Amino acid sequence: MYRTAIATVLMMSLTPPALAQNFTTADEVRPILDATKGSWVAVREYDGKDLLYFTHLLAWRCGLAQIHYSLNGEAEQQYxxxxxxxxxxxxxxxxxxxxxxxxxxxxxxxxMVTVRLVFDDGAEATTSYERAQIMTP
Structure with missing residues (x-):
C-alpha cells in the first residue's frame, strides 16, 4: 500500500503541466460549464454593497472569447x-x-442576472438567475 501511494505521487509529479492542465478550448470547457450553469455567477452582500462574482467563469475562461452580463433586464455589458x-x-x-x-x-x-458566454468557437450559451438562486452567505 505504501509503495503504491509513493508511486502514484511520483507519477503525478512527473506529469507534464501541458497534459495536466488542458481545458483551454471551447470543446474542453463547454461540458463543464453546461454541467455547472448554476455556479456561473454569485451575489454576495458585503460592506453595504452587492458583489457580483465571476470566479467560476474565470476558472474556465480559456475556452471563452467573451463574458457578457446584464442586471435586471437592462442593457448587456461585457465583463x-x-x-x-x-x-x-x-x-x-x-x-x-x-x-x-x-x-x-x-x-x-x-x-436578476443574465449571463451570455461566447465560446472561442463562436457558439453561445445564456442563462438567467434570480437573486435568491445565486446568493452566497
Missing part, C-alpha cells in the same frame, strides 16, 4: 476577464493582478 495564460503551466490560474473577480453594485440592487 473583461483577465487573460488566459496559455504559455504557463496553469493557463486558467486566477492571478487577480489588475482586476478583481467581482463587480460592485448598490446594496440589494441586483434582482
Amino acid at each position: 473583461d476577464a483577465e487573460p488566459c495564460y496559455e504559455d504557463e503551466a496553469q493557463p486558467n490560474a486566477i492571478k487577480v493582478v489588475d482586476k478583481l473577480p467581482y463587480l460592485e453594485f448598490g446594496l440589494n440592487s441586483i434582482e
